[in-house]
Amino acid sequence: xxxxxxxxxxxxxxxxxxxxxxxxxxxxxxxxxxxxxxxxxxxxxxxxxxxxxxxxxxxxxxxxxxxxxxxxxxxxxxxxxxxxxxxxxxxxxxxxxxxxxxxxxxxxxxxxxxxxxxxxxxxxxxxxxxxxxxxxxxxxxxxxxxxxxxxxxxxxxxxxxxxxxxxxxxxxxxxxxxxxxxxxxxxxxxxxxxxxxxxxxxxxxxxxxxxxxxxxxxxxxxxxxxxxxxxxxxxxxxxxxxxxxxxxxxxxxxxxxxxxxxxxxxxxxxxxxxxxxxxxxxxxxxxxxxxxxxxxxxxxxxxxxxxxxxxxxxxxx
Ligand code: RIB
Numbered sequence: 001x002x003x004x005x006x007x008x009x010x011x012x013x014x015x016x017x018x019x020x021x022x023x024x025x026x027x028x029x030x031x032x033x034x035x036x037x038x039x040x041x042x043x044x045x046x047x048x049x050x051x052x053x054x055x056x057x058x059x060x061x062x063x064x065x066x067x068x069x070x071x072x073x074x075x076x077x078x079x080x081x082x083x084x085x086x087x088x089x090x091x092x093x094x095x096x097x098x099x100x101x102x103x104x105x106x107x108x109x110x111x112x113x114x115x116x117x118x119x120x121x122x123x124x125x126x127x128x129x130x131x132x133x134x135x136x137x138x139x140x141x142x143x144x145x146x147x148x149x150x151x152x153x154x155x156x157x158x159x160x161x162x163x164x165x166x167x168x169x170x171x172x173x174x175x176x177x178x179x180x181x182x183x184x185x186x187x188x189x190x191x192x193x194x195x196x197x198x199x200x201x202x203x204x205x206x207x208x209x210x211x212x213x214x215x216x217x218x219x220x221x222x223x224x225x226x227x228x229x230x231x232x233x234x235x236x237x238x239x240x241x242x243x244x245x246x247x248x249x250x251x252x253x254x255x256x257x258x259x260x261x262x263x264x265x266x267x268x269x270x271x272x273x274x275x276x277x278x279x280x281x282x283x284x285x286x287x288x289x290x291x292x293x294x295x296x297x298x299x300x301x302x303x304x305x306x307x308x309x310x311x312x313x314x315x316x317x
Pocket of ligand 1: 247
């Protein structure tokens with residue numbers, strides 16, 4: 001990216017090996033992104049682990065200057081669903097990272113979101129959501145005045161043509177907090193969704209993991225080790241040549257949206273049916289007159305995506 005203004009980001013994340021890749025892509029693209037702060041979400045693993053994982057990843061990348069805030073310890077309405085079966089008991093298994101020297105920033109992640117957006121100029125802040133949307137939804141409920149000031153929300157969330165991963169119909173980030181997803185989709189803030197429909201095209205093949213491992217710094221090999229751990233579940237489940245790499249689709253879209261394609265449609269979240277709870281109903285053929293509340297990304301170019309990730313990783317320690 002040259003000449004374009006930097007995006008000021010608030011990152012919402014529950015790392016999660018794939019989200020480590022997203023955070024590394026963002027940090028490696030320092031000419032494009034200015035990270036105002038990270039809000040750790042309860043999701044893949046409980047909140048204490050996601051806070052610690054954020055601190056560990058920032059330390060590995062030499063960016064402990066970025067504040068990490070603890071978000072809500074649970075979804076808005078429902079008990080927390082975690083995914084240790086994918087990510088391991090720490091949520092970041094596959095590599096032994098030292099306990100972080102830095103501590104989380106004081107105060108709540110929700111208050112950080114509200115205060116940062118209120119202090120910023122209109123359109124200055126972009127929300128980069130890699131996780132369940134709990135903390136953003138809580139901020140929007142507590143401070144509806146921030147909605148018109150948010151530049152946009154770019155989120156890894158949802159699934160339609162690829163159906164679900166945590167249930168037959170629901171994608172994990174939406175399933176964990178479907179009420180939060182609906183609040184965000186109804187906020188009026190411009191939303192771009194990177195659902196499983198596109199992340200399932202971005203497979204971390206052996207060749208791509210080997211390229212990360214060969215970079216010769218500390219972040220590339222560490223990420224390759226993390227993804228080699230978390231891929232087991234998806235390789236067993238899908239039998240593909242690599243596991244889908246979800247998280248980096250969000251910063252990649254912000255770095256080069258031409259890698260992707262989609263359309264503005266209505267996306268609504270099922271919240272009443274036990275059978276299809278958390279399903280994102282994407283009105284791709286615009287059959288209803290429901291408002292077009294999201295840009296829904298359905299496909300992307302995996303070669304350009306992994307080249308972008310590799311280029312960003314090379315700029316890290
Ligand atoms: O469904 C994919 C999402 O669920 C990713 O964010 C992954 O980290 C898991 O949390």
